[in-house]
Each structure stands twice: as structure tokens, then as C-alpha cells.
Amino acid sequence: MSQTPPPAGPPGGQPPYPGSQQPGPPQYGQQPQYGGQPSYGGQPPYGGPPQQPGQYGMPPMAPIQGIPQQQYQGPPQGTNGLAIASLILGIIGVILFSVITGVIALRQVKERNQNGRGLAIAGLVISGCWVLLFGVGLIVALATDDEPSRDASGQVTETTNVRPDKLKVGDCVESIDAEGEIRNMKLVPCSGPNGGEVYANFELPAGKWPGLSAVQADAEAGCTDRADALKGQAAKESDIYYLHPVEESWSLGDRGVTCLVVPK
Incomplete structure (x- = not known):
């Protein structure tokens, strides 16, 4: 009675897959074959020469959106x-x-x-x-606006520069400039030569700036009325002069008028 050997195949008696190949034992000095090395878009085999850039099957990297690219500027172009x-x-x-x-x-x-x-x-x-x-x-x-030096009777004893709003009745000034805005006046003792003496001070009514012409008219009328008492006291012929506020000083609260009698 003869014995038939079992068919060659994988363990368990299962037939090989259709189209598959049963690999044999590797030979000495030969690498085992496992269906071949897969190719990835032209990647060189192990040990082969490197390929040129852009030939590895991957697209070149695009710049990431949202990151500002640095711009190079050359050396400064002179001095402004x-x-x-x-x-x-x-x-x-x-x-x-x-x-x-x-x-x-x-x-x-x-x-x-x-x-x-x-x-x-x-x-x-x-x-x-x-x-x-x-x-x-x-x-x-x-x-540091200086206050004038005065004696016991209130008369100025030394020449002093003061603002017009500091003039008092009885003070004498060195001279009067009839043109332009007056910011300072020079007080001198009335016992010596002088250019005018203060005889009255008064305030104009408060309110909105009435205009230069109105202020001048009110100042002149007020000084004229107050000069009547001096007519009999004047030692020689004289004129009336007055200092009045301007729009700038009016906005700061200045309403004062100073009346002076000035020798001719």
C-alpha cells in the first residue's frame, strides 16, 4: 500500500493565495526579497546618488499665510x-x-x-x-513785581516800575505815553518833576466786553465828572488823562479806570 505525500503549502493545509509566490529560503550573501522596495515619487534607492531638489514627489513649501515677510532696506539715503x-x-x-x-x-x-x-x-x-x-x-x-516804597503819609519815596492797576490816588508818574497799550508805568516822588498825578480811581460796570469805543467813552465821562473838584486846586493849567482796560485785561476781570491830571 503506497503512501501519497501531502501537497506542498503553508502550515495548516491551506492552499496558497492565488498569484502568490512562496519564497524560498534565502541564499548565502543574498538579501531576502519581500515583494520589492516601494518607490515614493522618485526617491533614490539606498546608497544611490541624491536627486535634484524638487524631485522627491512633494510640492515646494509655500510661505505660511499671516507671517509678515521681512523687507530689507538699504543704507540711509542722506540726512533729511x-x-x-x-x-x-x-x-x-x-x-x-x-x-x-x-x-x-x-x-x-x-x-x-x-x-x-x-x-x-x-x-x-x-x-x-x-x-x-x-x-x-x-x-x-x-x-516779583515791586511794590513802591512809601512814607507814613503814603507818598512814593523811590522811583519804581508798577502795573497801571497798582496806581493809587496821589501817586505821580514820570511820563505818560499817549499811544498804544500801557503795561508798566514809572512812579516817581511827587515832590520832584513828574508827568502827571492820579486824582481818581473807579470801576466800570461788570458784564460782557462792550467794545473799545464804549469803554473809552465811559472812562472819559467818569474822569471828567471827578475832575470838577480839582478845578480850583490846580496850580497851573493841565489836561485830563485816563487809563482804561482793554479787551484782553477785561476778560481777566479788569474793570478799573485811573484818572490823571497832566500839566500842559
């Missing part, structure tokens, strides 16, 4: 002329034009890739120092 002008104008005290040219220069330096930013900033800083200096000087001038 307005920046230089701002510094010079600031040094000589032309404050308004120094500020204007300095602000424009800062914008142009950035837009045109120029030098001069430090010059423009220096011009603005110097202009600010001028403004601060003027403000401090004005405050000091107002704070």
Missing part, C-alpha cells in the same frame, strides 16, 4: 533737510517753525529711509525748553 532746519530754528528760538519742521521731518525720515531723526527730536526738545523758559520768566516777572 527739514531735520537740520528744525534743530537750527530751535537753537535760535523760532519755536513755531522748529516744531512744524521737526514733526514733518520725523515722518519723512521713516518714509524715505533717511538720517536725521535725532536732529529732529533735538529741535523739538530745544523748542520745548524755550517755551518752558518763557513761562518761567513770565511767572517770575509777575511774582
